[in-house]
Structure formats: C-alpha cells, structure tokens
Amino acid sequence: MISKGESERTRALYERLLDRTKHYKCEASAAKQEEDEEEEDQEKIDAIELNKECIRRTEKCINESAAITNLY
Numbered sequence: 001m002i003s004k005g006e007s008e009r010t011r012a013l014y015e016r017l018l019d020r021t022k023h024y025k026c027e028a029s030a031a032k033q034e035e036d037e038e039e040e041d042q043e044k045i046d047a048i049e050l051n052k053e054c055i056r057r058t059e060k061c062i063n064e065s066a067a068i069t070n071l072y
Helices: 004-021 024-071
Strands: none
Touching: 004 024
C-alpha cells in the first residue's frame, strides 16, 4: 500500500520507466497500481459512509430514548 503522498512519486516513476522501456509488463504494473489506489479510495469512502450511517442510527436511538424519558 502506497500513501497518498507517495502515489504521485510512484506514478512519475512508472511514467519514466515506461518512457525508457515501453515494456508491456511495466504498463500492466502501472495500471494495476492505479487500480489498487482507486479501490483503496473507494474502500475509504465506503467506510466513511458506513460510519455516518451508524452515527445517524445512534443519534436516532438517543433522541427516541430522550423522548421516552421525557414522557415519564
């Protein structure tokens, strides 16, 4: 896994390597790296959305509990 700060450097390295070699394995590796980064980004987005939904449900439970408590 490459951090966001390193992804630009990795991309530049692949570009230089592709310019020099024009080798299909290098192209495939660069494409795989880009795909992996996109998957990581999507996983992070999914995790954030899941956390937001969990927070919404928790807030709803708290509000419902508060409403019930106020009835007594």
